[in-house]
Amino acid sequence: MxxxxxxxxxxxxxxxxxxxxxxxxxxxxxxxxxxxxxxxxxxxxxxxxxxxxxxxxxxxxxxxxxxxxxxxxxxxxxxxxxxxxxxxxxxxxxxxxxxxxxxxxxxxxxxxxxxxxxxxxxxxxxxxLWGGQDIQRLNDSGALTGVFVRMSKHPSCFRLTEDTLSDWTEGEGRRVLFRGSVAELCPLAPNNVNTMAAVAVAAGTLGFPGVIGEIVSDTALRDYHVVEVEVSGAHGFSVHTVRRNPAQLGAVTGSATxxxxxxxxxxxxxxxxxxxxxxxxxxx
The missing domain is CATH 3.40.50.720 (NAD(P)-binding Rossmann-like Domain)
Structure with a gap:
């Protein structure tokens, strides 16, 4: 100890x-x-x-x-x-x-x-992650039913284990790279999706298999990363947050982090x- x-x-x-x-x-x-x-x-x-x-x-x-x-x-x-x-x-x-x-x-x-x-x-x-402790409280109360997280970044900011982005060109716009469970996504982008992993920890009853994640390459995002979180709960409860995190081109981590x-x-x-x-x- x-x-x-x-x-x-x-x-x-x-x-x-x-x-x-x-x-x-x-x-x-x-x-x-x-x-x-x-x-x-x-x-x-x-x-x-x-x-x-x-x-x-x-x-x-x-x-x-x-x-x-x-x-x-x-x-x-x-x-x-x-x-x-x-x-x-x-x-x-x-x-x-x-x-x-x-x-x-x-x-x-x-x-x-x-x-x-x-x-x-x-x-x-x-x-x-914005609102992580709120997600955890909703989870602990037994009222959490679903979480979706989307992370959008300039393609130069991604570090992927596969060649999914090897052909990107400046000005191509928006491209969805992956959508699925965070359990599947973490091995694909281990350095980019720690925010999603934090969501999966906070949403413990759903965990990594139950939290859905999406990563998006967007050449318009030259000055910041965008993290969107959609949370649903019992009796029609829902929250949707959008966080713009200032970041330089090529930066894995946004400055506010x-x-x-x-x-x-x-x-x-x-x-x-x-x-x-x-x-x-x-x-x-």
């Missing part, structure tokens, strides 16, 4: 745009919030040189247990969640930035069991006089 400390020590796994943002915020603003950086890791450690103090660079991820920390934050790729998630939970609380990994039901169960066994918590950040992720990281700091809950699965 992660030990208590007056300062919450954070290990950041991944140093892409989001990882770099989090590391910089922790170094710059963490002291006033009771946070400090325990380590930062990247597949290419040389990328961190000169940007992260040398003593905080973890070159071999398998050596993470040599660093004292209360929370490990993954912001790189679902494969890291598969390879290290259970081990992370044996050492610290774990915030999963690639929840698309949880579409694997066996891994999902293993992570939940590890959290319970070691008295640590598995956290899922809301990311670009960075701040959302930061606040997810801070989400439990002042709750009930405790810093982090123990032995739980929690959606932030």
């Amino acid at each position: 992660a030990t208590r400390s007056s300062t919450l020590r954070i290990g950041v796994v991944g140093y892409g745009h989001l990882g770099q943002y989090l590391v910089e915020r922790i170094i710059k603003d963490g002291a006033g919030l009771g946070l400090t950086l325990a380590f930062a890791w990247n597949r290419n450690p040389h990328k961190l040189k000169g940007l992260v103090p040398d003593h905080l660079i973890l070159e071999d991820l398998s050596a993470f247990k040599t660093r004292v920390c209360e929370v490990i934050v993954e912001v790189c790729h679902p494969q890291i969640v598969k390879d290290f998630g259970v081990q992370f939970l044996s050492h610290a609380h774990f915030l999963v930035g690639s929840p698309s990994a949880l579409c694997d039901p066996e891994l999902n169960q293993q992570l939940r069991q590890a959290a319970s066994l070691h008295g640590n918590t598995l956290y899922i950040p809301s990311g670009a 960075y701040n959302s992720f930061w606040h997810s990281l801070l989400g439990e700091l002042n709750a009930s006089g405790q810093r982090w809950c123990h032995g739980r699965f929690l959606f932030l």
Whole structure:
């Protein structure tokens, strides 16, 4: 079980745009919030040189247990969640930035069991999802009947495991790439559909097989990503939200998601006089 400390020590796994943002915020603003950086890791450690103090660079991820920390934050790729998630939970609380990994039901169960066994918590950040906790409350009340999520982006922003977009041309307009269960969609676009995976976690009774997702390539979306969520419930209840998330061309993650992720990281700091809950699965 992660030990208590007056300062919450954070290990950041991944140093892409989001990882770099989090590391910089922790170094710059963490002291006033009771946070400090325990380590930062990247597949290419040389990328961190000169940007992260040398003593905080973890070159071999398998050596993470040599660093004292209360929370490990993954912001790189679902494969890291598969390879290290259970081990992370044996050492610290774990915030999963690639929840698309949880579409694997066996891994999902293993992570939940590890959290319970070691008295640590598995956290899922809301990311670009708007209204996630409302979906979770509707789910927990037994009134949730359906969820549909559409993510539309410029084609340069997609990272797909198949050649579905290899022939795109500027100005072609809108193209539906896939529509089906989020369970089927996650392996196709593991870096692009973490918002959908967060929906599937919040809508636990439907889960990954029951939440329907659609990804759309649209060359008109040069300045932002669009996330649409349609929720239906008992007795004719329905909600439809549309979120436009500013993003540069080629960016996998919209800029507003960075701040959302930061606040997810801070989400439990002042709750009930405790810093982090123990032995739980929690959606932030």
